Amino acid sequence: MSRVSVPCHVKGTVALQVGDVRTSQGRPGVLVIDVTFPSVAPFELQEIMFKNYYTAFLTIRVRQHTSTHTPAKWVTCLRDYCLMPDPHSEEGAQEYVSLFKHQMLCDMARVLELRLILRQPSPLWLSFTVEELQIYQQGPKSPSMTFPKWLSHPVPCEQPVPLLEGLPDPSRVSSEVQQMWALTEMIRASHTSTRIGRFDVDGCYDLNLLSYT
Amino acid sequence: MLQEESDLSLIIAQIVQKLKGSNLYAQLERQAWGSWEKRILKSLNSMCTELSIPLARKRPVGEQKELLNKWNEMGTDEPDLSLFRPVYAPKDFLEVLINLRNPNYESGDSLSFRTHLGLIQVPLKVKDIPELKEFFVELSLTTGQLGIDDSTQVPPELFENEHVRIGQKVLAEQDSAAAQQYIRQGSPTALRAELWALILNISSQPEDILYYEQLKTNVIQHDLLVDSLIYKDVKLTASNDDYYFVFEDYLYQVLLCFSRDTSVLSHFAYNSASPPKSYIRGKLGLEEYAVFYPPNGVIPFHGFSMYVAPLCFLYHEPSKLYQIFREMYVRFFFRLHSISSHPSGIVSLCLLFETLLQTYLPQLFYHLREIGAQPLRISFKWMVRAFSGYLATDQLLLLWDRILGYNSLEILAVLAAAVFAFRAVNLMEVTSLAAAEAVLADLSTLKVMPLLQIFLFATVT
Numbered sequence: 001m002s003r004v005s006v007p008c009h010v011k012g013t014v015a016l017q018v019g020d021v022r023t024s025q026g027r028p029g030v031l032v033i034d035v036t037f038p039s040v041a042p043f044e045l046q047e048i049m050f051k052n053y054y055t056a057f058l059t060i061r062v063r064q065h066t067s068t069h070t071p072a073k074w075v076t077c078l079r080d081y082c083l084m085p086d087p088h089s090e091e092g093a094q095e096y097v098s099l100f101k102h103q104m105l106c107d108m109a110r111v112l113e114l115r116l117i118l119r120q121p122s123p124l125w126l127s128f129t130v131e132e133l134q135i136y137q138q139g140p141k142s143p144s145m146t147f148p149k150w151l152s153h154p155v156p157c158e159q160p161v162p163l164l165e166g167l168p169d170p171s172r173v174s175s176e177v178q179q180m181w182a183l184t185e186m187i188r189a190s191h192t193s194t195r196i197g198r199f200d201v202d203g204c205y206d207l208n209l210l211s212y213t
Numbered sequence: 214m215l216q217e218e219s220d221l222s223l224i225i226a227q228i229v230q231k232l233k234g235s236n237l238y239a240q241l242e243r244q245a246w247g248s249w250e251k252r253i254l255k256s257l258n259s260m261c262t263e264l265s266i267p268l269a270r271k272r273p274v275g276e277q278k279e280l281l282n283k284w285n286e287m288g289t290d291e292p293d294l295s296l297f298r299p300v301y302a303p304k305d306f307l308e309v310l311i312n313l314r315n316p317n318y319e320s321g322d323s324l325s326f327r328t329h330l331g332l333i334q335v336p337l338k339v340k341d342i343p344e345l346k347e348f349f350v351e352l353s354l355t356t357g358q359l360g361i362d363d364s365t366q367v368p369p370e371l372f373e374n375e376h377v378r379i380g381q382k383v384l385a386e387q388d389s390a391a392a393q394q395y396i397r398q399g400s401p402t403a404l405r406a407e408l409w410a411l412i413l414n415i416s417s418q419p420e421d422i423l424y425y426e427q428l429k430t431n432v433i434q435h436d437l438l439v440d441s442l443i444y445k446d447v448k449l450t451a452s453n454d455d456y457y458f459v460f461e462d463y464l465y466q467v468l469l470c471f472s473r474d475t476s477v478l479s480h481f482a483y484n485s486a487s488p489p490k491s492y493i494r495g496k497l498g499l500e501e502y503a504v505f506y507p508p509n510g511v512i513p514f515h516g517f518s519m520y521v522a523p524l525c526f527l528y529h530e531p532s533k534l535y536q537i538f539r540e541m542y543v544r545f546f547f548r549l550h551s552i553s554s555h556p557s558g559i560v561s562l563c564l565l566f567e568t569l570l571q572t573y574l575p576q577l578f579y580h581l582r583e584i585g586a587q588p589l590r591i592s593f594k595w596m597v598r599a600f601s602g603y604l605a606t607d608q609l610l611l612l613w614d615r616i617l618g619y620n621s622l623e624i625l626a627v628l629a630a631a632v633f634a635f636r637a638v639n640l641m642e643v644t645s646l647a648a649a650e651a652v653l654a655d656l657s658t659l660k661v662m663p664l665l666q667i668f669l670f671a672t673v674t
Contacts, residue, residue, distance in 0.1 A: 053317075054317055085338075086338050088336060089336045089337055089338035090315070090335070090336055090337050090338065090554060091337075091338045123319065124318060124319050124336065125317050125318065125319065126316075126317050126318070126319055127317060128317075198475070199431070199473065199475050199504060199505065199508030200435070200504070204271075204493055205269045205271065205435050205493075205504065206267070206269065206270065206271070206493060206494045207267065207268040207269045207491045207492070207493065207494060207504070207506060209258045209261060209262070209268065209491065210254045210257055210258055210268070210489045210490070210491050210506060211254075211489075211490050211491055211492065211497075212251055212254055212255075
């Protein structure tokens with residue numbers, strides 16, 4: 001299934017915190033990232049891909065285009081998706097994650113805007129976010145090909161040409177040729193993958209020093 | 214047909230396991246590993262220039278003939294190795310691990326619930342004792358074990374005879390997965406060599422013997438600087454060991470060929486390290502003349518030959534011994550000297566050891582820390598060598614049975630903690646690092662399986 005990247009504008013992360021940001025000691029545990037699609041019409045979302053950076057839980061809310069005049073509402077399409085099984089340890093902290101349409105709680109037919117709510121309850125990490133965010137929509141279906149008429153309507157068998165004197169039966173020859181062709185295909189396909197194990201270049205292994213790059 | 218299917222499914226399972234384990238945490242690993250690798254390369258290069266010995270040279274024909282004649286008794290050679298020094302020793306590697314830091318990790322001055330009191334400062338997830346009990350369930354008190362239930366006081370009808378019978382059946386069926394499950398309770402000495410070969414998928418086909426002969430030819434043709442390092446290592450470690458000095462010649466035959474084996478390069482796909490590179494003389498920078506050095510990409514460190522030595526008790530035919538060692542290396546041993554976040558990687562093992570000790574022997578841990586004897590400084594060398602050279606050989610082989618059975622090196626960390634628990638009373642009375650080392654200097658009388666069982670299943674927490 002092909003997919004097409006949708007250009008998106010990722011707004012800066014907004015930390016949600018209780019109280020005055022300047023005076024409070026702790027670090028925020030909730031961040032919100034807004035993703036808008038300024039130049040694209042409402043589309044059907046296929047896949048979201050990103051690289052995690054120490055986010056423990058992810059919630060995604062979506063605002064969809066409605067045909068009537070009612071204002072579009074925010075709907076939660078992914079709730080508390082766990083990215084790090086143990087928020088205090090490294091597992092899952094820097095992994096690449098893909099989320100698909102079928103994992104979402106609601107229909108993603110006419111997406112206008114996305115809001116990613118990141119949560120990291122552990123106080124051990126200095127910062128957390130998601131990086132390299134990419135949104136994909138369904139790619140165009142491959143155009144249906146029109147078959148030439150003679151492929152879809154094969155002509156009935158012609159009368160076999162009468163055997164010429166001294167020549168072998170053509171149907172037998174063709175079946176033997178087919179068998180030989182099948183054999184050559186088999187040999188070609190089963191090329192050995194064992195390496196020869198040469199570590200030198202043309203018999204020469206006279207080396208400089210080790211290189212640092 | 215059944216054989217192929219079970220082989221195939223085992224191979225697939227192994228591949229999945231290897232891929233699963235290759236979580237590479239970019240920032241953490243590459244930076245630390247990059248600078249460590251550079252240090253090793255610099256050390257090797259400086260040895261090369263100081264001693265004016267090339268990294269590699271083609272042997273003249275006379276020397277080739279001589280080596281071929283002496284192939285089975287290379288131990289009688291006494292080359293002057295005084296100027297060579299090992300590229301690094303485990304304690305250097307420990308210093309690198311101690312300095313691993315995550316830049317995103319809050320490591321403030323104030324003690325918090327997650328302050329690492331041990332040496333390792335990386336917050337990897339390690340198992341705790343309830344999880345270990347579940348993982349090592351076949352080691353529990355109610356299951357028969359070789360190493361415990363085959364001692365002379367226990368009548369063999371209770372466990373041993375039946376266990377041997379099942380082992381013979383597993384071998385007859387050539388069932389690799391069943392062998393891996395069976396060996397968790399230990400392997401009878403008579404069946405061990407075949408069982409390990411079955412689990413590691415080693416069968417001596419003619420092409421394997423031919424491959425080994427090819428490697429032998431490579432050794433004869435080219436002389437590598439790494440060879441001298443191997444010689445030095447064998448002379449320093451295995452030759453001095455009461456149990457392993459008889460195998461000195463075998464060790465050369467295996468390790469010299471191992472350095473030439475390019476198929477080992479494929480394990481770098483799931484190892485975060487990368488093999489050192491060099492260029493043919495005069496062709497610096499030209500990619501067509503770039504080669505790996507040594508050909509297998511692995512630079513041996515002090516104690517490397519101890520990975521091979523215990524295997525010499527099981528296999529006497531050099532090409533089979535070689536294959537077993539190579540497979541053990543690319544499955545397990547490489548994790549003991551490379552930095553990764555894999556649960557069987559050395560960083561996780563160190564953290565597991567320290568966490569177990571802190572949680573279940575807090576007084577001992579605190580005491581040792583106070584006297585400046587961080588426990589990891591003592592147990593690190595045991596774990597890096599998978600206890601080879603520290604335990605008696607029969608006990609070591611019982612331990613390595615379990616490594617194969619559980620496909621994990623975590624048992625090394627558990628055993629290290631169990632040893633500390635066993636000698637806790639003596640350790641509480643020491644007042645310096647040297648005295649603590651002395652208490653733990655001799656492990657050759659320890660019985661591995663009772664220690665593990667008691668620590669995991671019989672300690673009151």
